[in-house]
Structure formats: structure tokens, C-alpha cells
Amino acid sequence: MHNIKEIRTDFDYFKNQLKSRNIDVDIDKIKELDETNRKYIQKKEALESEKKDISKSKDESLFKRSKEISKELETITNEQKQIKSELDKILSNIPNIPHKDVPIGDNENDNVEISKSGNIPSFDFKPKTHYELGEKLNMLDFDLATKTTGSRFVFVKDKLALLERALSNFMLDKHVLTNGYKEISPPLIASENTMYGTGQLPKFENDQFEIKFDENTDRKFLIPTAEVILTNIVKDKIVDLKQLPMRFVASTPCFRKEAGSYGKDTKGMIRQHQFYKVELVSIVEIDKCLDELERMTNCATGILDDLGLPYRKMILCSGDMGFSAEKTYDIEVWLPSENKYREISSCSSCSSFQATRMKTRYKNNNKETLHVGTLNGSGLAVGRTLIAVMENYQQSDGSIVIPEKLRPYMNNLEKISSN
RNA sequence: GGAGAGAUGGCUGAGCGGUUGAAAGCACCGGUCUUGAAAACCGGCAAAGGGGCAACUCUUUCCUGGGUUCGAAUCCCAGUCUCUCCGCCA
Numbered sequence: 169m170h171n172i173k174e175i176r177t178d179f180d181y182f183k184n185q186l187k188s189r190n191i192d193v194d195i196d197k198i199k200e201l202d203e204t205n206r207k208y209i210q211k212k213e214a215l216e217s218e219k220k221d222i223s224k225s226k227d228e229s230l231f232k233r234s235k236e237i238s239k240e241l242e243t244i245t246n247e248q249k250q251i252k253s254e255l256d257k258i259l260s261n262i263p264n265i266p267h268k269d270v271p272i273g274d275n276e277n278d279n280v281e282i283s284k285s286g287n288i289p290s291f292d293f294k295p296k297t298h299y300e301l302g303e304k305l306n307m308l309d310f311d312l313a314t315k316t317t318g319s320r321f322v323f324v325k326d327k328l329a330l331l332e333r334a335l336s337n338f339m340l341d342k343h344v345l346t347n348g349y350k351e352i353s354p355p356l357i358a359s360e361n362t363m364y365g366t367g368q369l370p371k372f373e374n375d376q377f378e379i380k381f382d383e384n385t386d387r388k389f390l391i392p393t394a395e396v397i398l399t400n401i402v403k404d405k406i407v408d409l410k411q412l413p414m415r416f417v418a419s420t421p422c423f424r425k426e427a428g429s430y431g432k433d434t435k436g437m438i439r440q441h442q443f444y445k446v447e448l449v450s451i452v453e454i455d456k457c458l459d460e461l462e463r464m465t466n467c468a469t470g471i472l473d474d475l476g477l478p479y480r481k482m483i484l485c486s487g488d489m490g491f492s493a494e495k496t497y498d499i500e501v502w503l504p505s506e507n508k509y510r511e512i513s514s515c516s517s518c519s520s521f522q523a524t525r526m527k528t529r530y531k532n533n534n535k536e537t538l539h540v541g542t543l544n545g546s547g548l549a550v551g552r553t554l555i556a557v558m559e560n561y562q563q564s565d566g567s568i569v570i571p572e573k574l575r576p577y578m579n580n581l582e583k584i585s586s587n
Numbered sequence: 588g589g590a591g592a593g594a595u596g597g598c599u600g601a602g603c604g605g606u607u608g609a610a611a612g613c614a615c616c617g618g619u620c621u622u623g624a625a626a627a628c629c630g631g632c633a634a635a636g637g638g639g640c641a642a643c644u645c646u647u648u649c650c651u652g653g654g655u656u657c658g659a660a661u662c663c664c665a666g667u668c669u670c671u672c673c674g675c676c677a
Contacts, residue, residue, distance in 0.1 A: 213646045223658040231657040
């Protein structure tokens, strides 16, 4: 959410900054609503002030006037509220402004590679896809999931289930023990307001699974990522400067409708309605955002280094970034069966964009009240890491060697094979 | 599901129709004292929004939304949430 006070200082500048995102803002409408809103506020405050004076004076001859004011106030307040909510509606649908470092571009083709790491494995046989491997091992079952649930779900069984759990535990341990994150086991359901805070609502309602509750309570949603619930830990708070930075990690299932991706990655478990992800969230002083982004990204790539998986680091172009981000690095892991890199982590700085929505502030040393900076990143997507391990560590006989760092998490199992 | 109790500033907690943006304590910040620290003492300390170049000033906010009243943190109604006891259950 953008601060109207800042927009007001230079409307055209604001409009231009969003052009790189292919967003065309109706700036005249915003300007007009803002001015009308403030006019109403002024009228309102004048009347309120008069009313206040009357009640202080306790002068009975003025009581009649006071009643009139109350009536006037009612209509003015209603109009003011309506204007304000119209303005807020427009503002809440405008994405964050890209940082200067971000390359200008339209879509994923304009993302820029920053670095490559690890050795791409060579096979003296044709590498199989993860779903071929998994089905042959009898440890991935898509048909069964279709029967019990529907498309884009999967049963992970036996040693692959163990591998999935091991990955999650390994990542958590690393982030907690060496990267300084605090482990959280959060609710997997978020309220409407929480979803608004991180920017999933109102614009992306179609991607969310809404939960039906019996009572007429607030709307509730399954979290599409732990980012939602972890970031909102500090919602509506003025946090103590000494508590910053705050770093949280959680391993949770994530639920996404994947609306609009019909026909994309329909085979295998690349794109599912439900998947596990280890998520990193940082709450920092506003001027520490970009440093924290580098740190966080290194925490994510550190996992891939440990697992011996080849990857590359990309910076997303302005047109490909998420709604709340000012700057995003994607980490892409090598998938032999596709002979290309696929996203396994996305780390973003959201500057004060989410904090403004959540009303999360802190006081700096000058006693100014500022919105915090928020960051989130996958460390890593567990489902996709499972795929990457399977494909990169596959053997000609269809078995899968376990990366050494994971073995302690798997009863020292060295290899997954049939039977 | 049945019966009660409550929701006030960063936290604890008073107030129960008018000078209460709100006592007191804690925390925090500044100062005195001290070789330094602690203690003690003195002082400061809410947020959001509007107006103003500024000094400054105005408005709103005591869970949310209505109502009564010239005037509501305080009275009435509805809702949300939390806690305690009983029942049920992982």
C-alpha cells in the first residue's frame, strides 16, 4: 500500500514509477479523490470543533445549534467515508514500486542472470523425470490423489515421504542453528485482514482457497505461503527498535488454486495445489532492506550448496515481480529431465509496502515513527527440492542416492531403491 | 453445546456522564550523583489524520458498529474476541 501523503508530493512521479510495471494508474482520479477527501475532512473538523466548544460552554441557548451540527456531521461523515474508501480501494490494488536496481522488462524473458553455481551432472543414460522415477519406485502416486482428491495433488509414499520430511527438517535446522531464524509453527489459516496485510487480497482472491466456517465470522483462507502468517506476526504493532531485525522460519503446507495456469506443468509435482515450503521472513529497519535481501538469498542458496544441487540466481525484471515486492531474486535449480533451471526459491524485499498495510511501525533513534521493512523468501520450496534431489541424484537403475547432508535425517539411508 | 467474567497507552492497571489523551507503576529516553555501573532523585515519553514555510494548531482514537445525551472510556443495544467453570473431543 502506498502512502497517499507521499504520492501527493508528486503525482506524476508516482505514475511514472509504475510504468515499468506496465501499470497505468489513473492519477487524475486519485488526485481528485484525495482533494475531495481532504475538503470533507476540513469541513468535518470545523463542525466538530464548534460542537466541542458548545458542549464545553454548557450554554443551553446553543444546544439547539449543537443538534443541528450533529445532523450535518452525519451526512458529511458519510460522504467523506465513501470518498476515502474509494481512494483506498484504488490504492490497495496498486503494486509496489520497483527499486532502482531492478531491470526494466515485460516478463520472465527479461529477468537477468546474476550468477551460476554447482556442477550440472552428466548422465551416460537419458535422465528420467521425477514422476517417472517416483512412479517406478512406487513412491509417488498421482492417480491415487486424483481418486481421493482431484488433480494437482499427489501421494508421496515410503522413502520419498521420508526424504521430503528430511529435507524440511534439514532446512529448518540450518536456518535456526546457523542462520539465526526463530522457528515458528503457525496457523495454516489466515483471516481476511491478514491476507490483506501481505497483499494477497483484494487483488488475488482468485488464487486463494477460502474456508467455510459455520458462524458469520470473518472470512478465512488457507495460507498460500507461510509468508502471510509469519509477516503478520507484527501486524498492528509498534515494534521496539531493539527487537529488530526479527527473523522467522516455518515449514508449512501451502495451498494455491493455481488459477490461470491451466495446461502448465500438468505432469508431476512441479505445480500442485498443496505443497510444503520452508519460508523465511525478516522484519527490519527500513534502510536495512536490501542488505537483508542479500543475506536472506544467501541463506536460501546455502541449502542448495549443502545438497550439491546446481543452481543459478536471477534478478526479476520489473514486469515479472510479485505485487508486494520492490526487488526479487529467484533461485532456479537445475532439472536434468527438462534440461533447464526451474524456480525453487524466490526472495523479495517488500520495503514498507506490506508494513503500511499491516500498520507495523518502529521508532528510530530520532524518535520518528516509521514503517518497518519486510522480506520473505523460500528456503526452500520442499516439494521442488524433492524433485531436484530425485532427478539430479538418479542412477541408471532408477534408484536415488541420498545427498550426504540428508543422511543423518534419514536413519543414514544412502540410497532409495525399489523394495 | 451450557453458565459466568472481561476487552483502556509499549506492558501492568485506575477511572464508570463534563477541565480524562486518560491516575499510578513498569519499560524507555535525557539529566544530577558516581572512577564506572547500579540505586536514588529530577525531567521527558501515544498514535493516526487535517491546516501552516515554520513556531504551532485543530480533529479523531479507551475492542468494533449502532443508540441515548448539549456532552460518552463511562449509560443502552448488537457484534467480535479473550478468560474461567461444566460437558464433548484430537
